[in-house]
Structure formats: structure tokens, C-alpha cells
Amino acid sequence: MADTQQRPGAEGSPAPMGPADIAGLLAGRIGQRRPTAAGVPQPAVPSAVSPDAPAAAAPAAGDGGVEAVPSLAGLPGALPVEWEVIEHLQSLVSTKLSAEDPDKLLEEADRRALARRLVRNAVADWATAYAQGNTPLTAEQETAVGTAVFDSMYRGGRLQSLLDQDGVEDVMVDGLRAHVEYHDRPRQTIEKVADSHEELITWVNRMARLSGHGERALTQATPMVGFRMPDGSRVTASLLTTRPSVVIRRHRIRQHGIAELVQWGSINPMLERFLTACVHAKMNILVVGDMGAGKTSLLRALGREIPPSERLVTLESDRELYLDEPGPKPGPVTYAFEARQSNGETRGGGAAGEVTISDMFATALRYNATRVIVGEVRSTEIVPMLQAMSAGGSGSMCTLHVRRPHGIISRLVQLCTEAGMQTEAAHHLIASSIDLVVYLTYLDETAIGGQKHRFVSHIYEVHDVVGEGGRPVTTELFAPQGGEIRAVYKNMPSFIDELELTGLMRRQWLTDNPFGAWMGPLATVGRR
Structure with a gap:
């Protein structure tokens, strides 16, 4: 859930990454390999997840492991890499996009088309570097990584996989855990939808900017914020709860009569x-x-x-x-x-x-x-x-x-x-x-x-x-x-x-x- 406005290379932000850097990151963080029966090294993370496969599960907190709660990474369609790789690829593409259209003169549709092309190129370079010493990803997995990078720039980022599920009406995030409400089946609880509370807050503020609501930011000065996402979903977030919380109201149908x-x-x-x-x-x-x-x-x-x-x-x-x-x-x-x-300030007895x-x-x-x-x-x-x-x-x-x-x-x-x-x-x-x-x-x-x-x-x-x-x-x-x-x-x-x-x-x-x-x-x- 990296901030798309962050400029890599600036003080306090990561430097731009090339294919060799990404290969090193993969080797150091997710390229931990385990031997198979044939002695061929494989990624520690599952290389593919069947749409029909059961979701991976983690014990729910405080239940002694009796009732399992699926994690976001274990859902069908899960990425074959950790989210940190998506963040670095997104940062790399954002830098290249800013270089090609620094003044944002392109129409939004054209700018997004350019971003998709840059994403495809960045993922192709990354996949080539990753294949050196690891099992190459399939075409479907490369597409999934590219989709995740684009989603982190223009859509719901790490939560988009939840919002894209059929029948979703509400996604309620409480700290690092999410509860998903559907119109035709019982609620599902998902574990680990963010790595930290700070990451969740960064996601909220990035979504507010993408929606054109730059004045709406979730901070200690403004601990409650509401806005709509680019797809029209309504977001309400707060720091006044025990843990940072976010509720996303999904509009499944907008053009009905x-x-x-x-x-x-x-x-x-x-x-x-x-x-x-x-x-x-x-x-x-x-x-x-x-x-x-x-x-x-x-x-x-x-x-x-x-x-x-x-x-x-x-x-x-x-x-x-x-x-x-x-x-x-x-x-x-x-x-x-x-x-x-x-904007969180007061002026003349009212909210500025x-x-x-x-x-x-x-x-x-x-x-x-x-x-x-x-x-x-x-x-x-x-x-x-x-x-x-x-x-x-x-x-x-x-x-x-x-x-x-x-x-x-x-x-x-x-x-x-x-x-x-x-x-x-x-x-x-x-x-x-x-x-x-x-x-x-x-x-x-x-x-x-x-x-x-x-x-x-x-x-x-x-x-x-x-x-x-x-x-x-x-x-x-x-x-x-x-x-x-x-x-x-x-x-x-x-x-x-x-x-x-x-x-x-x-x-x-x-x-x-x-x-x-x-x-x-x-x-x-x-x-x-």
C-alpha cells in the first residue's frame, strides 16, 4: 500500500529499483527456497493457487487455533510474491510515469494506458530477474503481479482483491483484520489485510488523493475522514476506534433503472x-x-x-x-x-x-x-x-x-x-x-x-x-x-x-x- 505520490530517491524514501535490485530483494526476502523431492529449488511462497482450492487459514486471535481465519494472502487468486515486491514495482513505475508525463498533460485515460504499458515492461524485467535461480512464474502469475501493481496505483491496492469478489457489499477493516459482508451469503473474516496500522492509514490517505479529495486526510488532527474511491465505493475511516478502522461501502450497480x-x-x-x-x-x-x-x-x-x-x-x-x-x-x-x-483547521469559529x-x-x-x-x-x-x-x-x-x-x-x-x-x-x-x-x-x-x-x-x-x-x-x-x-x-x-x-x-x-x-x-x- 505504498503512497503513489512518494518520489523514490527523495530523503526518507526508497531509491528506484532496477531488475538487479529486484532480483536481490526477491533472493533475500521471498526467494527462500525449499528442496523438492527432485532436489529442484522452489519459491517458499505458493507458485499458484487454484480458484477452486480452499483458502489458506491462520488461527483466529485468542481462539487457540480452534476456528481458522483465512489470510488475504491465502485467498484464491493470491499473489505468488509478498506485497513488498508490489510496492517497489509500483514505486518504480510511478517514477517512470512522472518522467514521461511530468506535467500530467495527458488525459486520464491516456495516462492510465501509459501506466499499464510501463507496468507490463517493469513486470517483464522483474520476472526475468526472478527466473534466475527460481522457478519462472507462469503467464497468469505475471499478469496477476501486473494487475496488483496497477491496482496499487489507481484502484484499491491491497484491498482490491476483496472488493472484486462477487456479491461484496461492505468491507469493514478493524486494524489488520477485515470482515466482508455479502448480499447473498454470510460474512467472511480475513486476516492480515495490511502489514501495520501505519500502512492502513497510508492506504486511506492515498485513496483520498486518488478520489480528488486532497483535503481529506486521516491524521491525529483529523481523526475521521470520508470520501469515495475511484470506483465509486464510499469509504469512512477513523483513528478514534481501538485500532485504525475503515468501512468501505461497495456500489455493486450504478447504472440500474x-x-x-x-x-x-x-x-x-x-x-x-x-x-x-x-x-x-x-x-x-x-x-x-x-x-x-x-x-x-x-x-x-x-x-x-x-x-x-x-x-x-x-x-x-x-x-x-x-x-x-x-x-x-x-x-x-x-x-x-x-x-x-x-482540512482540519478552524477559522472564525468554524471548520476551515x-x-x-x-x-x-x-x-x-x-x-x-x-x-x-x-x-x-x-x-x-x-x-x-x-x-x-x-x-x-x-x-x-x-x-x-x-x-x-x-x-x-x-x-x-x-x-x-x-x-x-x-x-x-x-x-x-x-x-x-x-x-x-x-x-x-x-x-x-x-x-x-x-x-x-x-x-x-x-x-x-x-x-x-x-x-x-x-x-x-x-x-x-x-x-x-x-x-x-x-x-x-x-x-x-x-x-x-x-x-x-x-x-x-x-x-x-x-x-x-x-x-x-x-x-x-x-x-x-x-x-x-
């Missing part, structure tokens, strides 16, 4: 038509649910239903929606704003350099957008969001973390009062701004042999009036019933005329329900 949500079982065809019509009718939509329920995925899919004739502004603390990128079909003109963290979602609202509204989407409302930005919805920003959307469906209004009021509003005023603002609340349920059954389920279970209409106790009046449009834990039609929305005007929805579909039922029962292990 609402039709894919039907295929995944998050919504059914009836909800697809209903929600699409709500977007076209410019309903203000709040997407809520617990952590990991798929709120961002649904919001992204709804955003892709906005007509291309409109103008959209997205506001996010860390970019996750990607609605400004080309999607499966033409979309609106989109300006994607992203918040900026402080920090730009929050609340700070961006005034500028975003001057872009004359027809809609505003906030990736996730967490704090005081709730007030400008609701004000934008109620003051003409029809069709705006955002997400909010709420544990239970019945706690939605209370959570909104809590955030409004934390922003300085009175409870009564908060109730009136909520009633006048939000039209629809979509609640996603997250059911994780991987621990009992099942899989993770994410689906819409409730949809509420919020009326522009307050009722008893001054709270906004809501109607349950879709909710679980009849043994079905997913959303089933219950009540006709008051804005059904507006939905029918879009040409995408008919009220008879709700009452007659010819194709709105879920496609068979939910494949759960344990019925609720």
Missing part, C-alpha cells in the same frame, strides 16, 4: 408504474428505511425516470447517485454537487474549508433547477430541503434514515427542531412539502442460511393539512396485509387524477390489481 428493481424483488410491476407516475406527476418523494435497506438504489432509479426536458441538481455529502452520468436512457441536464470536508449540503442549497437553487435531489438528509439540511419542496421545487426527492415506518414523522420533526424550528412550525412545513413517503424494509437472513431481502413495504401519502395534536395527516396507500410482508394496495391516493394525466397510471389497476401482486411468496427462511 427502476425495471431492475422489479427483477431484484424490491418492487412489483404495480409499484413500478405507480412510482414512475409519481415522478412524472412531480410528487415530492421521501425515501426512508433502515441502514442498508436500498434507499440510495431506489432514489437513483427514481431519478432516472425524470424526463430529459427538465433540469436537476443533486446534493450529496459523498457522491453516490451518479445521475449526471449517462444512464440506460436520456435524462435531464444534471449538476451534481458534492460537499467538502474541512468545509462546505456542507446546507451551504450548497442557495447556490444550487440559483441554477434554476426544476428539481432538487438530496442523497441523504442527516442534519440541519432538512429545513432548506423541505423549504425547497414547499416553495415550488415540485418533484424533488431525498432519503432519510428511519428505523420503523411509524417513526417517519417524528424523525422529520426531530431534525427540524435540531435546526432551530418550533415543533408546530415543523409540522406545517412537513405537511406542505412532502407528498409521498416510500419505506424500504431490510430483512437479513444470511445468518440462518437465507439471503438479504430489500423491498418496499409501506407507502404513505402526506396531506397538506395537520390533524389532532398538530401532526400532519397521512394515509397508508400500500402496506403489508393478508400474510404478505411486502407492500399491497390499501387506499386510493388523493392525487390519482394527476397520476392518470401522466398516461402512466390508471386507478383501475389499483382496484382490479391484474398484475400488481408480487411474483410469488418471498423466499424467506423464517416467516414473520
Whole structure:
């Protein structure tokens, strides 16, 4: 996990290495050979790992070796060399890349293509030197080494092999150990994903620079940092835990639309038509649910239903929606704003350099957008969001973390009062701004042999009036019933005329329900 910005040869950094130096390193560090039955010397490290071979294991700390925990080096596709060799090759290639394009005038794609060529040449020289006195590596192993070198420069470095696994949703690093969460199988724990805590911290800061967030660095002065990796994965890291910790949230799919949500079982065809019509009718939509329920995925899919004739502004603390990128079909003109963290200094009683979602609202509204989407409302930005919805920003959307469906209004009021509003005023603002609340349920059954389920279970209409106790009046449009834990039609929305005007929805579909039922029962292990 070497720092790609480090200049070899500078004071306190390693000097550039040529083939002879690398051969010496291999001979001294990983070229320790053991005799075979035929007396032919072989590398101490396995020369190949079959994709079907079981992972090498190391005893988990404190368990007396009863339960084995695989190490990163023992996973299928493991490198035939130690990571230190990858670091030195990466340093060598970085030096040559800087020499060929010192002012970084090449386009990013061209610069990466040049880097790949330099990596191939460096690995070829290294492999030739390594073969002098060791068993030559196969073409596949040379390719694996070259991929690791490129990954250390432009991707996730030593952790990339974990991120590339099928079905990965989260990688949680605690010191030198990582816990990997999958969407379709139980968690896996991996030992030794870094050689030291300092190496892990260096990896975090290098990833922040690669992402264009040079102001975000994990130091004692700024012991918490968040950013996105070049592939869009969201990273949160901290030094305030017992050991340095990193959580990587993997975005497996970025270009999906609402039709894919039907295929995944998050919504059914009836909800697809209903929600699409709500977007076209410019309903203000709040997407809520617990952590990991798929709120961002649904919001992204709804955003892709906005007509291309409109103008959209997205506001996010860390970019996750990607609605400004080309999607499966033409979309609106989109300006994607992203918040900026402080550089760790304070100035004038505030954090120097920090730009929050609340700070961006005034500028975003001057872009004359027809809609505003906030990736996730967490704090005081709730007030400008609701004000934008109620003051003409029809069709705006955002997400909010709420544990239970019945706690939605209370959570909104809590955030409004934390922003300085009175409870009564908060109730009136909520009633006048939000039209629809979509609640996603997250059911994780991987621990009992099942899989993770994410689906819409409730949809509420919020009326522009307050009722008893001054709270906004809501109607349950879709909710679980009849043994079905997913959303089933219950009540006709008051804005059904507006939905029918879009040409995408008919009220008879709700009452007659010819194709709105879920496609068979939910494949759960344990019925609720």
C-alpha cells in the first residue's frame, strides 16, 4: 500500500529499483527456497493457487487455533510474491510515469494506458530477474503481479482483491483484520489485510488523493475522514476506534433503472408504474428505511425516470447517485454537487474549508433547477430541503434514515427542531412539502442460511393539512396485509387524477390489481 505520490530517491524514501535490485530483494526476502523431492529449488511462497482450492487459514486471535481465519494472502487468486515486491514495482513505475508525463498533460485515460504499458515492461524485467535461480512464474502469475501493481496505483491496492469478489457489499477493516459482508451469503473474516496500522492509514490517505479529495486526510488532527474511491465505493475511516478502522461501502450497480428493481424483488410491476407516475406527476418523494435497506438504489432509479426536458441538481455529502452520468436512457441536464470536508483547521469559529449540503442549497437553487435531489438528509439540511419542496421545487426527492415506518414523522420533526424550528412550525412545513413517503424494509437472513431481502413495504401519502395534536395527516396507500410482508394496495391516493394525466397510471389497476401482486411468496427462511 505504498503512497503513489512518494518520489523514490527523495530523503526518507526508497531509491528506484532496477531488475538487479529486484532480483536481490526477491533472493533475500521471498526467494527462500525449499528442496523438492527432485532436489529442484522452489519459491517458499505458493507458485499458484487454484480458484477452486480452499483458502489458506491462520488461527483466529485468542481462539487457540480452534476456528481458522483465512489470510488475504491465502485467498484464491493470491499473489505468488509478498506485497513488498508490489510496492517497489509500483514505486518504480510511478517514477517512470512522472518522467514521461511530468506535467500530467495527458488525459486520464491516456495516462492510465501509459501506466499499464510501463507496468507490463517493469513486470517483464522483474520476472526475468526472478527466473534466475527460481522457478519462472507462469503467464497468469505475471499478469496477476501486473494487475496488483496497477491496482496499487489507481484502484484499491491491497484491498482490491476483496472488493472484486462477487456479491461484496461492505468491507469493514478493524486494524489488520477485515470482515466482508455479502448480499447473498454470510460474512467472511480475513486476516492480515495490511502489514501495520501505519500502512492502513497510508492506504486511506492515498485513496483520498486518488478520489480528488486532497483535503481529506486521516491524521491525529483529523481523526475521521470520508470520501469515495475511484470506483465509486464510499469509504469512512477513523483513528478514534481501538485500532485504525475503515468501512468501505461497495456500489455493486450504478447504472440500474427502476425495471431492475422489479427483477431484484424490491418492487412489483404495480409499484413500478405507480412510482414512475409519481415522478412524472412531480410528487415530492421521501425515501426512508433502515441502514442498508436500498434507499440510495431506489432514489437513483427514481431519478432516472425524470424526463430529459427538465433540469436537476443533486446534493450529496459523498457522491453516490451518479445521475449526471449517462444512464440506460436520456435524462435531464444534471449538476451534481458534492460537499467538502474541512482540512482540519478552524477559522472564525468554524471548520476551515468545509462546505456542507446546507451551504450548497442557495447556490444550487440559483441554477434554476426544476428539481432538487438530496442523497441523504442527516442534519440541519432538512429545513432548506423541505423549504425547497414547499416553495415550488415540485418533484424533488431525498432519503432519510428511519428505523420503523411509524417513526417517519417524528424523525422529520426531530431534525427540524435540531435546526432551530418550533415543533408546530415543523409540522406545517412537513405537511406542505412532502407528498409521498416510500419505506424500504431490510430483512437479513444470511445468518440462518437465507439471503438479504430489500423491498418496499409501506407507502404513505402526506396531506397538506395537520390533524389532532398538530401532526400532519397521512394515509397508508400500500402496506403489508393478508400474510404478505411486502407492500399491497390499501387506499386510493388523493392525487390519482394527476397520476392518470401522466398516461402512466390508471386507478383501475389499483382496484382490479391484474398484475400488481408480487411474483410469488418471498423466499424467506423464517416467516414473520
